[in-house]
Amino acid sequence: MSEELNLSEVLRVRREKLKKLQEMGRDPFKIEKYDQTHFSQDIKENFDAMEGQEVSIAGRIMAKRTMGKAAFLDIQDKQGRIQSYVRQDAIGEEEYDILVTYDIGDIVGVKGTVFKTKQGETSIKAANVVLLSKSLQVLPEKWHGLKDQELRYRQRYVDLIVNPEVKKAFLIRTKAIKALRKYLDDRDFLEVETPILSTLAGGAAAKPFITHHNTLDIDMYLRIATELHLKRLVVGGFDRVYEIGRLFRNEGMSPKHNPEFTTIEWYEAYADYEVMMKECEEVVAEMAMAALGTTKIAYQGKEIDLTPPWRRISMTDIVKEVKDIDFTQVKTDEEAIAIAKQHGIEVEKGMKKGHIINAFFEEFCEKTLIQPTFITHHPVEVSPLAKRNQDNPEITNRFEAFVNTWEIANAFSELNDPIDQRERFEEQMKQKEAGDDEAHPMDDDFINALEVGLPPTGGIGIGIDRLMMLLTDSASIRDVLLFPTMKPL
Structure with a gap:
């Protein structure tokens, strides 16, 4: 129950953040386009050629770490994830104060230069960050992950994220x-x-x-x-x-x-x-x-x-192989029906020899075909x-x-x-x-x-x-x- 109350409060706070942005004239839902120049995996795979190059990426915030006047954002785009390093002195104090209110799940655009951190992680040193869409829901991984299989099918859009x-x-x-x-x-x-x-x-x-x-x-x-x-x-x-x-x-x-x-x-x-x-x-x-x-x-x-x-094998041959019954020697529908009854095959009205052969195959042979x-x-x-x-x-x-x-x-x-x-x-x-x-x-x-x-x-x-x-x-x-x-x- 307490978790439900906490979640409800988080959703309320997110809506309040959106309202404040809108009152400031920063409504993300009014933005129509953002020019992406590069994507996460391409940048990582071509770091040597791209180091110091200016790029624009866009995607969803999947993790956020704020440490005083600097923040790290993990951005997920169509190729994967890449880290963005954001300093207050690089984007300005007002912009930074707005950025720290962004939530996991928000969609942002980041413009900056490619570099590697001291830990050796390929990242984007941000010169500009813009909120492109505000997430008003909480991604499931924040609440123990999206594990319920049926919910995953119903909310495939979340499952994919x-x-x-x-x-x-x-x-x-x-x-x-x-x-x-x-x-x-x-x-x-x-x-x-x-x-x-x-x-x-x-x-x-x-x-x-x-x-x-x-x-x-x-x-x-x-x-x-x-x-x-x-x-x-x-x-x-x-x-x-x-x-x-x-x-x-x-x-x-x-x-x-x-x-x-x-x-x-x-x-x-x-x-x-x-x-x-x-x-x-x-x-x-x-x-x-x-x-x-x-x-x-x-x-x-x-x-x-x-x-x-x-492998190629006829239906009658595989029935013979699996059940040792040679239907090529069975001459009448009545004889085939009698064999079916002996082996527990349900015989329906109108069934002929061909139906019986097919029933034997489905009952006894299909399960052998790996x-x-x-x-x-x-x-x-x-x-x-x-x-x-x-x-x-x-x-x-x-x-x-x-x-x-x-x-x-x-x-x-x-x-x-x-x-x-x-x-x-x-x-x-x-x-x-x-x-x-x-x-x-x-x-x-x-x-x-x-x-x-x-x-x-x-x-x-x-x-x-x-x-x-x-x-x-x-x-x-x-x-x-x-x-x-x-x-x-």
Whole structure:
């Protein structure tokens, strides 16, 4: 209780300081700009060349030490922290009296010369200090630090100030995504934007968010995938396209799931799933190198090697490897269902052999996939948009990439047969009528696009956020989202 009273008093005093400054005609909130010439880390790294040079820096006061007629301010800018040494005789008595009232958290501009203190610390000898913004709150580190994880997510702006490792994670994310874009741009891919709002939620098996368009008086859906629009563009003659963007799925929340998340999908005419596999492992490796300088990463105590080539194994083969069940020898749906029941797999209405194989994989095999692995040749029942394998029409030319037991990518040789596609959509509609909320809807316009003609095409989607969890050694997806979804207080 006493701490709350003390905090309340501190906040009151800060407002009084602001009021006095405003009465003096020194309202910091009226300042519109400040010319920065240099930043903290650049000055430190280039001290020999910059010693004695005049610089202007700006940032937040993170520490303040006043000793009579001199003060030390630790200023934090976008690169880090640097010390400013302020003497009363250098800035004037009146200015110094105002400066000593500044608080931790205030944002200031400092103009002065670069030097080193007797302790050897690179610093700025201030000739002028100006208050650019008054902080009316108290930074958490003054009150035992920002440790509450949920509060950190809710107040990310504070988290970024007081926890440098958080800022580092998002800088890693930015470097990795830049490398991703560069990889595709260098290969003549075109970055595009497709609708977020649509009258159909297609391209994946997921529950959509539903909203309503008042003017048209129709329900609309936030996209669950970018796939179908991107493939329409390939039909239209853009042979290589990609989109990095937000998807929305009205499903559960967990350390690996957020209702809105970032993915990339790219589509390449005249390529197949084998090309997608090569590009997937290459681009992930390049992202790791750009962000971390290595393809061998440590995640939560595990060593993971992202160096290509990655292991490749079919879904039926890994089920055989892990459970010693060879589904290539299972001839009927009934036989597959009986095997599922023997192994404790929950059998739902309408499940066929392909669904059972996929259920075995998810239940028993996913958890074994720590090192990067491509799982290939999924059953056609769980792959409504993938091309059938020519040698075995029960499976598709599809793969999912797994790292640390997580699916990080899904890709296939795209189904471009409009007759087959319509039949699969019709089968999906039967599953929807049987109660499967995630079954794919019928999309007549997409069928029409395929009838116009989609060339042989490879396509892939990669979950950016899960990949960023790996690259930043983050235990939760919320740690790699600047503003994760939170339940209102």
